[in-house]
Structure formats: C-alpha cells, structure tokens
Amino acid sequence: xxxxxxxxxxxxxxxxxxxxxxxxxxxxxxxxxxxxxxxxxxxxxxxxxxxxxxxxxxxxxxxxxxxxxxxxxxxxxxxxxxxxxxxxxxxxxxxxxxxxxxxxxxxxxxxxxxxxxxxxxxxxxxxxxxxxxxxxxxxxxxxxxxxxxxxxxxxxxxxxxxxxxxxxxxxxxxxxxxxxxxxxxxxxxxxxxxxxxxxxxxxxxxxxxxxxxxxxxxxxxxxxxxxxxxxxxxxxxxxxxxxxxxxxxxxxxxxxxxxxxxxxxxxxxxxxxxxxxxxx
Amino acid sequence: xxxxxxxxxxxxxxxxxxxxxxxxxxxxxxxxxxxxxxxxxxxxxxxxxxxxxxxxxxxxxxxxxxxxxxxxxxxxxxxxxxxxxxxxxxxxxxxxxxxxxxxxxxxxxxxxxxxxxxxxxxxxxxxxxxxxxxxxxxxxxxxxxxxxxxxxxxxxxxxxxxxxxxxxxxxxxxxxxxxxxxxxxxxxxxxxxxxxxxxxxxxxxxxxxxxxxxxxxxxxxxxxxxxxxxxxxxxxxxxxxxxxxxxxxxxxxxxxxxxxxxxxxxxxxxxxxxxxxxxx
Numbered sequence: 014x015x016x017x018x019x020x021x022x023x024x025x026x027x028x029x030x031x032x033x034x035x036x037x038x039x040x041x042x043x044x045x046x047x048x049x050x051x052x053x054x055x056x057x058x059x060x061x062x063x064x065x066x067x068x069x070x071x072x073x074x075x076x077x078x079x080x081x082x083x084x085x086x087x088x089x090x091x092x093x094x095x096x097x098x099x100x101x102x103x104x105x106x107x108x109x110x111x112x113x114x115x116x117x118x119x120x121x122x123x124x125x126x127x128x129x130x131x132x133x134x135x136x137x138x139x140x141x142x143x144x145x146x147x148x149x150x151x152x153x154x155x156x157x158x159x160x161x162x163x164x165x166x167x168x169x170x171x172x173x174x175x176x177x178x179x180x181x182x183x184x185x186x187x188x189x190x191x192x193x194x195x196x197x198x199x200x201x202x203x204x205x206x207x208x209x210x211x212x213x214x215x216x217x218x219x220x221x222x223x224x225x226x227x228x229x230x231x232x233x234x235x236x237x238x239x240x241x242x243x244x245x246x247x248x249x250x251x252x253x254x255x256x257x258x259x260x261x262x263x264x265x266x267x268x269x270x271x272x273x274x275x276x277x278x279x280x281x282x283x284x285x286x287x288x289x290x291x292x293x
Numbered sequence: 294x295x296x297x298x299x300x301x302x303x304x305x306x307x308x309x310x311x312x313x314x315x316x317x318x319x320x321x322x323x324x325x326x327x328x329x330x331x332x333x334x335x336x337x338x339x340x341x342x343x344x345x346x347x348x349x350x351x352x353x354x355x356x357x358x359x360x361x362x363x364x365x366x367x368x369x370x371x372x373x374x375x376x377x378x379x380x381x382x383x384x385x386x387x388x389x390x391x392x393x394x395x396x397x398x399x400x401x402x403x404x405x406x407x408x409x410x411x412x413x414x415x416x417x418x419x420x421x422x423x424x425x426x427x428x429x430x431x432x433x434x435x436x437x438x439x440x441x442x443x444x445x446x447x448x449x450x451x452x453x454x455x456x457x458x459x460x461x462x463x464x465x466x467x468x469x470x471x472x473x474x475x476x477x478x479x480x481x482x483x484x485x486x487x488x489x490x491x492x493x494x495x496x497x498x499x500x501x502x503x504x505x506x507x508x509x510x511x512x513x514x515x516x517x518x519x520x521x522x523x524x525x526x527x528x529x530x531x532x533x534x535x536x537x538x539x540x541x542x543x544x545x546x547x548x549x550x551x552x553x554x555x556x557x558x559x560x561x562x563x564x565x566x567x568x569x570x571x572x573x
Contacts, residue, residue: 018309018323022302029298043298050330 014259019275020062021053024069027199031073035082048072062256063227070198070226081197090173090200091210093135094122101139101180113152115184116268117143120287122177123170123251123270142270148282151291155266158291162246165189166237167216168228168258170251170269172202175210178250182215187246189216192237196224201253227257252276264293294539296338296345299555304349305329307479311353315362328352342536343507350478350506361477370453370480371490373415374402381419381460393432395464396548397423400567402457403450403531403550422550428562431571435546438571442526445469446517447496448508448538450531450549452482455490458530462495467526469496472517476504481533507537532556544573 028049032042049069056065074080101118108114121142124135159165165187169178182189191212193202202210207218222234228249230238241247247265249258255267259279267290271277277284308329312322329349336345354360381398388394401422404415439445445467449458462469471492473482482490487498502514508529510518521527527545529538535547539559547570551557557564 018319018326021326022305022309025302025305026299029302039298046298046301047330047334050327050334054327054330 014061014256014279016056016058016060016062016065017275019273020065021050023273024053024066025049027066028069028073031070031082032077034086035073035077035079037073037077041076045072045076061225061227061229063225063253064229066227066253067198067225083200084197087172087200087202087206088209090171091176091206094173094176095210097136097139098176098180101177102183105180105184112156112184114143115181116152116155116289117147117287119174119177119181119250120147120268120270120289122174123268142287145287147287147289149280149286149288149290151266151289154291155289158246158264158266159185159187162187162244164240164243164245166240166245166247167191168221168247168249168254169193169202169207170254171200172206172210173200174250175202175207175212179210179212179215182212190240190245191216191218192221192228192240193218194224194226195220195222195234198224199226201226223257225253225257227251227253227255229257230261259292262293264291266291294341294536294559296336296340296342297555299553300342300345301330301333303553304333304346307346308349308353311350311362312357314366315353315357315359317353317357321356325352325356341505341507341509343505343533344509346507346533347478347505363480364477367452367480367482367486368489370451371456371486374453374456375490377416377419378456378460381457382463385460385464392436392464394423395461396432396435396569397427397567399454399457399461399530400427400548400550400569402454403548422567425567427567427569429560429566429568429570431546431569434571435569438526438544438546439465439467442467443524444520445526445528446520447471448501448527448529448534449473449482449487450534451480452486452490453480454530455482455487455492459490459492459495462492470520470525471496471498472501472508472520473498474504474506475500475502475514478504479506481506503537505533505537507531507533507535509537510541539572542573544571546571 025046028045032045049072052068105111105115121139124138165185167189169191193204193207197203204218212218219236221228221237223229223232249265249267251269252272269288271280271284271286274284305326308326312325329352332348385391385395401419404418445465447469449471473484473487477483484498492498499516501508501517503509503512529545529547531549532552549568551560551564551566554564
C-alpha cells in the first residue's frame with residue numbers, strides 16, 4: 014500500500030502527541046512538526062506509510078535523545094494485559110469455539126496503539142470486540158491454513174497486544190515463530206517486549222530485521238524471509254503490517270482493527286471495524 | 294482562544310478534504326497542503342484559529358478559482374433541514390419545555406459542519422442530541438437573559454444549521470438580529486444562505502463584517518459591534534465563534550457541539566459533548 018496524502022497530517026499529529034507525551038516543550042514540538050513536514054513534503058508517494066513513519070518518529074527520537082521513549086508505556090500496557098490474562102484464558106477455555114474466540118481476542122489486542130489513539134478503555138474494548146460483527150472473518154480458511162502449514166510465522170505489532178497474541182498462539186496447532194521489530198519504533202514490540210509478555214513460553218521469538226512500524230520486506234532479514242517464503246502460514250497483526258505487505262501475492266491472514274478513514278476505503282469496511290482477512 | 298499546535302494538522306486535513314471535494318487533482322491538493330503548511334509554520338500563536346483557517350481556505354479558493362466552492366453542499370444541507378422543519382416544529386410544539394427543546398435542536402444543527410466531518414446522519418444525530426445529557430446546560434440563565442435584554446444578537450455558524458436556528462428564534466421573546474459571515478468561508482452561512490433557510494421570516498439578518506469562520510471582533514463592522522456592546526443578549530453558535538470570542542468578558546451563550554480533543558480540554562467536557570454554556 015502506498016503513502017496517501019491522508020497520511021501526512023496523521024503523521025504530524027503523531028509527532029505532536031509523542032512529543033508532548035515525553036514532555037518536550039511546545040516550541041520544540043512545533044519545530045519537530047515543521048521538520049516532519051519538511052521531510053514529507055517532497056517524499057515520493059510510492060513508499061509505504063511505515064517507511065515514512067519511521068523517518069518521522071526518528072526526528073523525535075534524535076531531538077529528545079531517547080531511543081525507546083515509549084518503554085514505560087509499553088510496559089504499562091503489557092502489565093495491564095498480563096493482569097487480565099488468566100481471565101481471558103478462562104474465557105477462551107469455556108468458549109464453544111476456542112480458536113475463533115482467541116482470534117477475536119488477538120484482534121481486540123490491536124486496540125493498544127499509541128500511534129492512533131491517546132486514550133482507550135481496554136476491558137470495554139475487549140467486550141466490544143467479542144460482541145461485534147466482523148465484516149470480514151475468514152476463520153475457516155484460517156483453520157485449514159494452519160492444518161496445511163509446516164509452521165506459523167506470526168508478525169507482531171504492538172507491545173501489550175503481545176499478551177493477546179500469546180492467547181491465540183496457545184490455541185494454534187503448529188510451531189509458531191513470532192517476528193517483532195528489530196529496534197524500538199512507536200509502541201511496537203521488540204524482542205525484549207515480547208519476552209516481557211511471556212511469548213517465549215509458547216513461541217520462538219525472532220527479529221524481522223525491519224525497524225519500521227510494519228514489516229517492509231526489503232528491510233527484513235534472511236531468517237524472516239526464509240520463513241515468509243516457506244510452506245508456512247503467515248499471520249499479520251495490525252494496520253502497519255498490512256500497509257507494508259498488502260501488495261504481496263502470497264496468502265496472508267490479516268488480523269486488525271481499521272483505524273483510519275483512508276484505510277477503511279482500501280479494505281472496503283467502515284472505520285473502526287474488526288477484520289480477520291485472508292488475502293492472496 | 295489562541296491557536297494551538299493541534300490546529301495545524303487539522304487545518305491540513307481540511308485543505309485535503311476540501312480540495313478533493315471540489316475535484317482538484319491529487320498533485321494540486323498536495324501542493325495546496327504544502328502551501329498551507331508554509332503559511333502556518335511560522336504563524337504567531339496569539340491569533341485565533343478562525344483567522345488562520347480563513348487564510349488556509351483562501352489558498353484553495355484562489356487555486357481553484359472558486360469563491361464559494363461549497364455552495365451546492367450548503368444548499369443541499371439546507372434543503373435537507375427544511376424538509377424536516379415541519380416535523381421539528383411539531384416536536385417543539387408538543388414538548389413540555391418548548392424553549393429547552395428548541396435550544397437542543399439548535400445545538401443539534403451544529404452537527405452540520407463540513408469542516409470537521411466528512412459524513413453524518415442528520416436525523417440520527419438529532420435523536421442523539423435530544424436524548425443526550427448536556428454536561429453544561431445553562432437554560433435558566435438563558436431564559437432570564439432574554440427577559441432582561443432589549444434584543445438578541447444571534448451569531449450564526451453553518452448553512453443548514455440555519456434552519457435549526459430558525460426554530461429556536463421562533464421560540465424567543467425578543468427581536469432577533471441574525472449575524473452571518475460577510476463572505477463565503479467553509480460552509481458558514483452568508484446573508485444569501487440565511488435567506489434561503491427562511492431566517493428573514495423571523496429575524497433581521499445582518500453581516501457581521503467578518504469573513505472568518507468565527508466572529509473575530511477586530512474584523513466586525515459597526516452595526517455588529519453596536520449590537521454586541523448594547524443591552525442585548527448574545528447567542529454564539531459553534532466552535533469557530535467560541536474560538537473567536539472566548540477571551541471576551543461580556544455574557545455570551547455558547548451553543549455548540551465539541552468537535553475536537555483540544556477544544557474539549559479547554560471547555561472541560563468530553564469530545565462530542567453538546568453544550569449550552571453561559572460565559573461571562
């Protein structure tokens with residue numbers, strides 16, 4: 014998926030919120046917003062949004078001297094998710110369709126996205142997701158794909174969401190490789206964040222090699238690409254990974270919440286929708 | 294109220310939506326977004342948002358050669374509102390508190406705001422507003438103020454919303470002067486738009502003299518200012534007029550929907566709230 018004009022003011026908004034959240038002065042924040050616009054104003058449009066997002070976030074990281082400014086927030090969200098993990102496990106265990114319910118929970122976890130929202134109510138969102146109608150819910154193909162695959166490459170998104178991924182992983186029938194960002198970017202999970210969520214108890218964690226908030230294949234390492242091109246099922250979490258991979262032709266299961274108007278038009282479902290979509 | 298950093302990406306978004314809605318090419322739209330950012334990037338912050346909005350919108354007007362690009366949309370919204378006017382009148386007539394109900398309807402009309410929303414469902418919004426709890430609802434002071442006033446200066450906002458204003462005006466007990474923008478800006482009402490909504494049947498329509506999407510007093514004409522400073526009740530519709538007038542000390546009744554996060558923090562109520570507030 015290519016960059017759209019809609020992405021530009023959204024990225025400026027993200028710079029504003031990130032700068033304020035780490036306590037930068039308003040004049041510094043304004044200067045960062047101006048720098049971000051300068052960076053984007055002549056950007057080619059045939060790049061993916063995560064590639065531009067990376068550059069924009071790096072401006073804030075360099076100015077603040079912080080290379081993982083959302084670490085505390087990531088830990089806080091993960092702690093919160095871990096605190097309800099036993100209840101969520103019990104919910105899945107009692108469900109008539111544990112796999113479908115775990116898939117829905119993994120989508121619910123995608124609400125934890127500092128980049129798009131400044132506040133949220135986790136438990137409320139979980140209930141909303143579990144009772145929502147998913148306009149696209151490719152669960153039977155999901156079930157077949159895991160039966161046919163050797164392994165499952167699970168491309169992660171945000172820290173905290175990781176705990177919900179863990180619940181889904183524990184329902185899967187094949188070995189899972191959990192691929193995270195190579196470096197901190199936005200609130201996306203790194204290896205340390207995934208371990209903190211306990212993913213290592215049920216999956217093998219790797220770095221995708223990409224430091225962008227979306228698995229841009231040109232940036233991914235050989236280990237990731239071998240798995241990606243092998244006889245494995247691929248699960249992709251969140252809008253950023255969709256944006257990076259949507260022009261690919263191999264089968265991919267996208268689990269996400271639709272978080273902006275432009276993206277909703279591309280997917281063909283209303284903004285705010287929850288989606289489990291097989292694309293190939 | 295002063296310009297905030299939050300306003301800048303919002304204005305860029307408005308340029309994007311306006312440009313697309315009048316059919317400008319994507320490269321022209323992008324150039325306009327860049328021009329808008331250039332215009333804002335060194336702007337002093339001690340101006341009101343409507344003053345900057347005016348400059349930003351003028352970029353699109355000048356490039357497109359259109360000086361009233363939303364005329365068709367304004368007419369469409371007004372026609373839609375006029376089509377339900379008899380039902381709304383009947384609703385007010387049957388109400389136990391006709392004045393309070395008409396005030397709520399005037400607030401409901403404030404949802405018609407092309408600047409902030411790309412789509413809306415008018416009838417649904419009306420029902421939502423009528424059944425909503427207003428966190429600020431200064432109706433008794435409103436009643437007292439109109440009893441004590443010689444006349445009522447009603448500062449209008451958007452076309453279409455005008456029809457809802459007309460319903461409130463028809464419940465008021467003093468002569469009403471309905472003040473609109475001096476020139477087309479955004480979807481705000483001009484004299485022609487107000488006449489099209491039938492306001493002239495129940496109020497005297499004047500131009501405020503200001504061509505900004507908010508009654509910036511420095512730009513208003515003597516006729517408006519004489520009324521504003523006289524022994525009259527002042528009713529201000531919408532966020533733009535609040536932004537222009539909020540530092541004033543004379544009593545003003547603000548009727549509006551809270552349409553952005555920054556504004557919601559200033560007013561101290563959640564985004565999306567409906568407000569009838571006396572400030573003085």
